[in-house]
Amino acid sequence: MTTILVTGGTGTLGRHVVERLRQDGGNEVRVLSRSSRPYAVDLRKGGAELDAAVAGVDTIVHCASSPGGGDEQAARNLVAAARRAGVRHLVYISIVGVDRVPLGYYQAKLAVERQIEESGLGWTVLRATQFHDLLVRLFQAMAKLPVMLVPAGVSDQPVDASEVAARLAELALAAPAGRVEDLGGPEVRPLDDLARSYLRATARRRPLIRVPLAGKAYRGFRSGGHLAPEHRVGKGTFDDDLAARFS
Template identity: 75%
Template sequence: MTTILVTGGTGTLGRLVTERLRADGHEVRVLSRHAQPYAVDLRKGGPGLDAAVAGVDTIVHCASSPGGGDEEAAGHLLTAARNAGVRHLVYISIVGVDRVPFGYYKSKLAVERLIEKSGLGWTVLRTTQFHDLLVRVFGILSKSPVMLLPAGVKDQPIEVAEVADRLAELALGSPAGRVEDMGGPEVRTLDALARAYLAATGRRRLVVNVPLWGKAYRAFRSGGHLTPGRAVGKGTFGGYLGRRGGGRRGV
């Protein structure tokens, strides 16, 4: 039986990874800012982090914050992992972090580089955006009578459960470096995805595509965050919306 630490283990992805690993009979420690007994803020590190990694064979690093601090958090985690003799660190990243000059993507790429140079055995998996993320974004944008979307941008959302399955598989294997990307089964315009969301939630909104500017927008518009050649996901966005039951039951 392997002892595995999942950072961000109470989040959307980390919770599912934890469930899959435990179902396979492995001892799994969940690290997050509030999950006892391993309640640790990775941005601060400290003795709690050392205790969390002690005796751990593999770390699955799912903890992340679009608000910043990922590089600092990774630095603390990697130092603790080296000191504890951790064999393998698995990291979840995003397709296009090396092609799209968006702030959060730059941070994810920087963490990849830290892991590569850490001296630990490592595996990095990049995926496209989760269905859950699109629903959260569309939920915010649809609060207004006019739903504004960046013109000309497509997306390739993937089912988070499928990513969790892959991460659990990688965690139980040997360090593999950068593995093949995972993309959702369909590449669709944000306009089409937003209209599917509105139909599923019974909302009527005027959808307006707005041209933007800047290098990040141009990179998104050119599809730098997509991986059509690795459309390995099975669950579609429409299927996800159907399972949720739409806004009539509280999207």
């Protein structure tokens, strides 16, 4: 039996990873999050609770992440605990474009990639494009105003989180593979076009205004640094997701 620990195991991605690994059978799957017993751990603090969660684990799938900060410290604590426990394989989910778009969160994810590569552990890193869930939350926030303001000239390539989870589960059950091929959604579409799909699906009427922004991160998104058009691996489209959510 393989013992697998999934960090962030109750989150958007992690819960799908846990479900997929348990479906495969023959594995003990532990769920680590800040509030999920018996492995309730704040990775940013580490400590004895983290050591207990990692003890006897063969593979860690590291899905826990926070745009608000702390990912690098969390990774340091996790890597140290994994070394102490003799973990065989550390699988990390990252984001397409972390090395091309100078956004603070992306830079933190890239730093975590480097920590894992230099950890001395067997490792696998998968980069994926943005999840459908992220776009839905973004458009929900934008639609609160009477006018929907969308960054001009930006496209996106959203992917179904369950498809990313299936790939992570596959990687977790295999040998360490290093940096694997990116996983992108099936369509690259302008952000305003995706926003219109959201408005139609939710039966809302909002004027759409494309707003040019400033800064290096915006230029990175405009240039498509976060896209992987050569890796359109996902099958489920954003419109498929909207239909399932709102029909």
